[in-house]
Amino acid sequence: MGRLRETLRADLQSEKQDRALGTGWISGVLALFLGLASLFGVLCLRWPALLTTPMLREHYDVPLVRLAILGGLLLGFALAVLNLALRRQKIMGFTAITAILVATLLGGSMAETDHALTSGAYLGLDWFVLNLSFLCIVFIPLERFFARLREQSIFRQDWRADLFYFLVNSLLVQSLTYLSMKPALTIVAFTDWANLRAAMASQPVWLQFIEIMFLTDMVQYWLHRAFHQVPFLWRFHAVHHSAETMDWLAGSRMHVMEIVALRGVTIIPMYALGFSDPALKAYILYVFLHSTFIHANVRFEFGWLKKVIATPQFHHWHHGIEKEAIDVNFAVHFPILDKVFGTLYLPEKWPAGYGVGGHPVPRGYLKQLAYPFSGD
Numbered sequence: 590m591g592r593l594r595e596t597l598r599a600d601l602q603s604e605k606q607d608r609a610l611g612t613g614w615i616s617g618v619l620a621l622f623l624g625l626a627s628l629f630g631v632l633c634l635r636w637p638a639l640l641t642t643p644m645l646r647e648h649y650d651v652p653l654v655r656l657a658i659l660g661g662l663l664l665g666f667a668l669a670v671l672n673l674a675l676r677r678q679k680i681m682g683f684t685a686i687t688a689i690l691v692a693t694l695l696g697g698s699m700a701e702t703d704h705a706l707t708s709g710a711y712l713g714l715d716w717f718v719l720n721l722s723f724l725c726i727v728f729i730p731l732e733r734f735f736a737r738l739r740e741q742s743i744f745r746q747d748w749r750a751d752l753f754y755f756l757v758n759s760l761l762v763q764s765l766t767y768l769s770m771k772p773a774l775t776i777v778a779f780t781d782w783a784n785l786r787a788a789m790a791s792q793p794v795w796l797q798f799i800e801i802m803f804l805t806d807m808v809q810y811w812l813h814r815a816f817h818q819v820p821f822l823w824r825f826h827a828v829h830h831s832a833e834t835m836d837w838l839a840g841s842r843m844h845v846m847e848i849v850a851l852r853g854v855t856i857i858p859m860y861a862l863g864f865s866d867p868a869l870k871a872y873i874l875y876v877f878l879h880s881t882f883i884h885a886n887v888r889f890e891f892g893w894l895k896k897v898i899a900t901p902q903f904h905h906w907h908h909g910i911e912k913e914a915i916d917v918n919f920a921v922h923f924p925i926l927d928k929v930f931g932t933l934y935l936p937e938k939w940p941a942g943y944g945v946g947g948h949p950v951p952r953g954y955l956k957q958l959a960y961p962f963s964g965d
């Protein structure tokens with residue numbers, strides 16, 4: 590099993606000439622993705638109470654979901670056959686066919702649900718598949734066509750650990766949401782700001798949106814700065830900074846305790862002050878796309894706009910390996926906060942590399958989970 594996994598990893602991480610069109614690499618990667626996504630889809634059909642997110646479930650058109658799974662299985666199979674025909678190393682095709690076979694044995698697109706829907710604990714497997722598919726469709730072509738570092742592959746160093754972060758953070762959507770909302774909900778329960786909340790919600794949505802951006806960034810700025818300057822907190826945040834490659838997936842690398850602290854605190858002004866639902870939803874969608882974008886391997890520089898809004902170049906400098914990049918650019922929305930508080934660093938060039946000086950953080954999810962508590 591370990592050897593198979595190693596062979597698969599090596600094939601995914603092939604050199605550039607072995608990834609070119611006609612080598613069977615692209616069909617293999619797509620087959621693998623479709624095979625696994627369809628298998629996860631079938632698992633969600635069979636065990637929806639355990640593996641799907643109630644908030645998303647409400648919006649599903651089940652016949653359409655079944656059709657998508659059927660399409661995924663068929664297309665995945667065809668691409669796997671193409672991979673087997675074109676490529677000498679056939680591990681991707683065989684793995685995809687195995688996933689498709691297991692999915693079919695579990696009932697395929699016609700899989701029956703044999704568990705009643707309950708409101709207990711669940712894992713967001715559907716959220717993982719949808720979220721990953723959406724980000725792949727948006728960001729992989731974007732990084733292909735507008736790459737800053739052209740040689741950087743999707744399967745770059747440490748991609749497995751970062752994908753695992755993405756998986757865990759998606760599966761734990763229930764507990765992460767609960768813990769992140771708790772401080773704000775407690776404040777709402779203990780305060781009587783009905784007039785203030787009504788006044789906030791009555792403003793135009795675009796104005797509320799900008800106010801949310803500004804307030805969350807103010808709170809985020811100082812908490813982020815504390816995460817850099819308080820040694821105990823830095824051990825958690827160093828995990829995020831340990832990424833030596835920047836792309837759309839790199840931002841997922843964040844210690845679970847930091848996610849809870851960061852979201853728990855930044856959500857307070859959003860919810861406690863009574864902003865309206867459309868403004869909150871628009872902001873959550875924006876922050877989800879924007880936080881992925883500022884880590885991406887793209888060369889856009891945005892001219893004068895980069896002084897107004899956080900851009901990839903601005904956040905890449907936050908991750909830079911250079912001495913000048915230490916403890917700068919803490920904002921996530923407005924660089925002006927860094928300007929006012931004296932932490933802005935935005936030269937015309939890009940950083941020469943990324944990571945933490947001396948690279949003290951170990952590699953791999955579990956080692957990084959334990960790192961803040963270890964003695965080294």
Ligand SMILES: [Zn+2]
Nearest residue numbers: 813817826907
């Ligand atoms: Zn930081």
Ligand SMILES: [Zn+2]
Nearest residue numbers: 829840884904
């Ligand atoms: Zn970052």
